[in-house]
Amino acid sequence: MAYLSTDKVEHHHHDVVIIGAGGAGMRCALQLAEAGYRVAVVSKVLPTRSHTVAAQGGMNAALGNLDSDHWHWHMYDTVKGSDYLGDQDAIEYMCRAAPQLVKELEHQGVPFSRNDDGKIYQRAFGGQSREFGEGGQAKRTCAAADRTGHAILHTMYQQNIKAGTHFYEEFFALNLIMEDGGCHGVMAWDIGKGEYHLFQAKAVILATGGAGRIFKTTTNAHICTGDGGALCLDAGLPIEDMEFFQFHPTGIAHVGPLISEAVRGEGGYLLNSEGERFMERYAPTAKDLASRDVVSRAIALEIRAGKGCGTNKDYALLKLDHLGEETILKKLPNIHELALRFAGVDCTKEPIPVQPTAHYTMGGIPTNRHTEVVINHEGSDGEEKVPGLFAIGEAACTSVHGANRLGGNSLLEIVVFGRACGLKVMKWLSEHRYHKTIDPDAWHAGVNRVERWLAKDNKGGEKVGDVRANMQDIMQSHFSVYRTEDVMQEGVTAIESLKEAIHQASIDDKHRIFNTELVEALELENLMSLARATAACAANRKESRGAHARDDYPERDDKQWMKHSLATVQGDTVEVSYKPVRSTPMTVESFPPKKRVY
Amino acid sequence: MNKTVKLEIYRFNPETDEKPYMQSFEVPIEKPGMKLLDALNYIKWNLDGSLTYRRSCGEGVCGSDGMNINGVNGLGCITPIEGLKQPIKVRPLPNMPVTRDLVVDMKHFFDQYKQIKPWLQSNTPRPEHERLQSPAERAELDGSYECVLCGCCTTSCPSWWWNGDRFLGPAALLQANRWLKDSRDDAAGERLDMLEDSFKLYRCHQIMNCMEACPKDLNPTKAINDIKRALVKRKV
Ligand SMILES: Cc1cc2nc3c(=O)[nH]c(=O)nc-3n(C[C@H](O)[C@H](O)[C@H](O)COP(=O)(O)OP(=O)(O)OC[C@H]3O[C@@H](n4cnc5c(N)ncnc54)[C@H](O)[C@@H]3O)c2cc1C
Ligand code: SF4
Ligand code: SF4
Ligand code: FES
Numbered sequence: 001m002a003y004l005s006t007d008k009v010e011h012h013h014h015d016v017v018i019i020g021a022g023g024a025g026m027r028c029a030l031q032l033a034e035a036g037y038r039v040a041v042v043s044k045v046l047p048t049r050s051h052t053v054a055a056q057g058g059m060n061a062a063l064g065n066l067d068s069d070h071w072h073w074h075m076y077d078t079v080k081g082s083d084y085l086g087d088q089d090a091i092e093y094m095c096r097a098a099p100q101l102v103k104e105l106e107h108q109g110v111p112f113s114r115n116d117d118g119k120i121y122q123r124a125f126g127g128q129s130r131e132f133g134e135g136g137q138a139k140r141t142c143a144a145a146d147r148t149g150h151a152i153l154h155t156m157y158q159q160n161i162k163a164g165t166h167f168y169e170e171f172f173a174l175n176l177i178m179e180d181g182g183c184h185g186v187m188a189w190d191i192g193k194g195e196y197h198l199f200q201a202k203a204v205i206l207a208t209g210g211a212g213r214i215f216k217t218t219t220n221a222h223i224c225t226g227d228g229g230a231l232c233l234d235a236g237l238p239i240e241d242m243e244f245f246q247f248h249p250t251g252i253a254h255v256g257p258l259i260s261e262a263v264r265g266e267g268g269y270l271l272n273s274e275g276e277r278f279m280e281r282y283a284p285t286a287k288d289l290a291s292r293d294v295v296s297r298a299i300a301l302e303i304r305a306g307k308g309c310g311t312n313k314d315y316a317l318l319k320l321d322h323l324g325e326e327t328i329l330k331k332l333p334n335i336h337e338l339a340l341r342f343a344g345v346d347c348t349k350e351p352i353p354v355q356p357t358a359h360y361t362m363g364g365i366p367t368n369r370h371t372e373v374v375i376n377h378e379g380s381d382g383e384e385k386v387p388g389l390f391a392i393g394e395a396a397c398t399s400v401h402g403a404n405r406l407g408g409n410s411l412l413e414i415v416v417f418g419r420a421c422g423l424k425v426m427k428w429l430s431e432h433r434y435h436k437t438i439d440p441d442a443w444h445a446g447v448n449r450v451e452r453w454l455a456k457d458n459k460g461g462e463k464v465g466d467v468r469a470n471m472q473d474i475m476q477s478h479f480s481v482y483r484t485e486d487v488m489q490e491g492v493t494a495i496e497s498l499k500e501a502i503h504q505a506s507i508d509d510k511h512r513i514f515n516t517e518l519v520e521a522l523e524l525e526n527l528m529s530l531a532r533a534t535a536a537c538a539a540n541r542k543e544s545r546g547a548h549a550r551d552d553y554p555e556r557d558d559k560q561w562m563k564h565s566l567a568t569v570q571g572d573t574v575e576v577s578y579k580p581v582r583s584t585p586m587t588v589e590s591f592p593p594k595k596r597v598y
Numbered sequence: 599m600n601k602t603v604k605l606e607i608y609r610f611n612p613e614t615d616e617k618p619y620m621q622s623f624e625v626p627i628e629k630p631g632m633k634l635l636d637a638l639n640y641i642k643w644n645l646d647g648s649l650t651y652r653r654s655c656g657e658g659v660c661g662s663d664g665m666n667i668n669g670v671n672g673l674g675c676i677t678p679i680e681g682l683k684q685p686i687k688v689r690p691l692p693n694m695p696v697t698r699d700l701v702v703d704m705k706h707f708f709d710q711y712k713q714i715k716p717w718l719q720s721n722t723p724r725p726e727h728e729r730l731q732s733p734a735e736r737a738e739l740d741g742s743y744e745c746v747l748c749g750c751c752t753t754s755c756p757s758w759w760w761n762g763d764r765f766l767g768p769a770a771l772l773q774a775n776r777w778l779k780d781s782r783d784d785a786a787g788e789r790l791d792m793l794e795d796s797f798k799l800y801r802c803h804q805i806m807n808c809m810e811a812c813p814k815d816l817n818p819t820k821a822i823n824d825i826k827r828a829l830v831k832r833k834v
Contacts (some may be wrong), residue, residue, distance in 0.1 A: 048747055053660050053746075054659050055659065151743065158718075161717070186758065221660065222653055223657045238727055338658075341676050463644075465643030507647055510609060512613065513697065514701050
């Protein structure tokens, strides 16, 4: 079937190609592989290295194993947590499916922690309530100690080995093959061998994870560079709501590794330099278990008021020693290990220094609740699908998290929409049974993207590492927890001028086999696209909502701004447009916006 | 702070080098608590962009950066610079085919993992709710499910160096034991049949290197003993 106009690119034909072997990609692959489809999973790292592995606290589902619970209460909390920017049809779908999918994970072998009666252990997490906020704290987060992501990712890998999924490991996706407005495959670079591959497929699924590395200090792995979103921007497609970037209240100060919300769920709390439990002032009811945006802002305000700890007065303390050594070692063993290794603190005795830290990309590739990638045309309210293209997991904006994600909802999202995508794609495949004949020259753009860096005359420019550090500094100092007009405008200008630096940048390593400097250069290109989109969307939104908090516009403005941002790169500029929130759920009544108190 | 640390790093580029060699670097200590991965990153981003190694999470959970550090296997991202004898000698995991510099081919290691059928096998239909498991039964999995598949143990095992084609090695055997121990799994008989083999299992001579190498403080030696005991028990 080789009809490409080169023999340097291997041409594959699969029913489906999935970019990403995290929880989302592998859950989806499993659905399709078990049904007998030819699935290729392309991942830039070995599957078990994907960042789902780092998730700690757990996954939400209204099982009601400890206290009564209902998916509808979960839905209420999620809508409220999203600051009313979440799409309520998708949220209903997710919360309804949650109990079934957690049980399914258990059946597949996930080593969940257990209650005395043998059922799955559930802990309290931020922003959870019973009876629509009236019934007190819920216990909804299903946990495997504080290693839930590791447990889920490994189980998904095991199930895929069993199902015979075909993995292309350490392959880097370079660009989408778009023809006639639809997606027909992806070009990829085999990192280990230094060779090109064109994966043609009837359906392409982007499951590339988050983009935390646009910031300097982050809980995200080095590989979290938002590649899927960047591939879409490169293809002229929009990405959604990038201004909403979650700062987790408790990253280890100055280094980044996450200290899970599970610590506060189990009874830990925050202190300022005066030893005051300040969350009582900001959220009288939920206290330390208020939503993440609320807690992060509170810490930022304490620090601003001079009540930060340490020589630079720039962090808060997370106290948990009162839980006792036994509880800590049993329920939070990984936290104990991380605090010891990265903060030099034995948390059974001392508090952990923590700081709001870039953590989760609420924005991403716009999809409907069926995981189909959608675009909105100027002036029309309707969404139009991009044929053959799907997106799931942290890379996607479905949008179940809106302006602020609740802890425990992302592991849930990846399995719920991983499965939903599998189901939708099967339907799609039954209607699209043949591969299209693509342009024999379709490989050019992908190859050029790599060869530019490897070209001998590309020498002596700025180092990729320096450009990246610059970008991360700009994002960190201009688009952090609190934002203002002047600072953001300065940030936009700085990022826009820095993007030029990539054209001048160069790499030392011109070899093909396992060239990780090349991979970092490609990742930097992707990061830069997303940083630009983030900056533009943030500077444009003149209100405070969820993770986007402005000093100069401190209130939420539902009249003007209850809408999703869409950024596209057009020529040299980032264009921002908007689309309405899908406020109508599938079967229940809509939750109308009201003031958020915790 | 102008303190520095000296490293000697194994280099091999298959496109240009006939033989591997050690290269010296000197890196400033930029912060207290600095890890070996920070030093490698410093080299890559400032001194020599071609230095090649794997890394992802940076916090010891993904298993990417297993390497040999002053003769002992460990994860670069959680190994503190402080306390290491200088120059710090950094080599790829031992006895593995080297792809480039510190990157080794993990295929055989993962193939051995796959051989033990690392998934839940149950004869009963999937129940409506979760399968029940008591906290005590669940506690049996502690010390094995946490494995990050970094390969530090297996590549430190002399028996695996000699017989790695047939001896499964400590990492795979630790996982074999994890499934034997899982109260939800019904395939113990078949799992033991597969392991009852003079090479797959019995090449372990209790040298304990594996336990010392494990950066997650897991104990494959004990798991191997557990399997041997289970095999003895089923004979009587
Ligand atoms: C420290 C931490 C703790 C967390 N804890 C929780 C928690 O307790 N509960 C919760 O619900 N959520 C938690 N989250 C969030 C949650 O873990 C993630 O959102 C989720 O796991 C993302 O899964 P994913 O499958 O979308 O992406 P990932 O797991 O990040 O996988 C992305 C995949 O895409 C591949 N990829 C990316 N780019 C390319 C490319 N160009 N070419 C080829 N492959 C590519 C990668 O190789 C990888 O396989 C946590 C997040 C962090 C960082
Ligand atoms: S105890 Fe067994 S498996 Fe571990 S290093 Fe020794 S021989 Fe290898
Ligand atoms: S047992 Fe330890 S050393 Fe061996 S692969 Fe697992 S985590 Fe690594
Ligand atoms: S980088 Fe993940 S374990 Fe070291």
